[in-house]
Amino acid sequence: MPIYEYKCASCSRISSFFVQGFGEPEDLCCQACGGRDLKRIISRVNYHQSQSERLSSYDPKARMSGDFYKDSRNIGLHAEHMLQKAGVKPTDEFKSKIENLRSDPSRVIKDSDK
Ligand SMILES: [Zn+2]
Known part of the structure; x- marks a missing residue:
């Protein structure tokens, strides 16, 4: 709530x-x-939104404030939104990648350097 x-x-x-x-x-x-x-x-x-509220209130046409991009919970929101719009169910691999990005963005950047 x-x-x-x-x-x-x-x-x-x-x-x-x-x-x-x-x-x-x-x-x-x-x-x-x-x-x-x-x-x-x-x-x-x-700040108080759950991840699904975050996704359902996400508007790709809206201008996002700088705070939006600083909040790692918003990482992958656009990709999730596009999948949802296309009626595609995200795969587990996709979900775990997004989850990793949100919880530790620096680790994923290191991983993709390999
Ligand atoms: Zn008052």
Whole structure:
């Protein structure tokens, strides 16, 4: 379940909410002052996503921020997305390569130097 963070327009404090499903939650109010003018903070949401949520929310046409590329969990996301779009089930070899890349990118670079 994703956790979204909202910044309060009145007191500038940040409130966190568990969100069910993918819709924008309603009736949120600031946990500090009760204010209702909350703006969602996008940047930290991805941190809480599972890998399958990450894949389903991946948009190849969207411009990715620098943080997207710094996060090793996003490695191979494009390849996974393309396979899914083509209706191809990723092989175990593919999955384990991606998993290795995500957990230890430097090791895979060393391996391919051989
Ligand atoms: Zn507030």
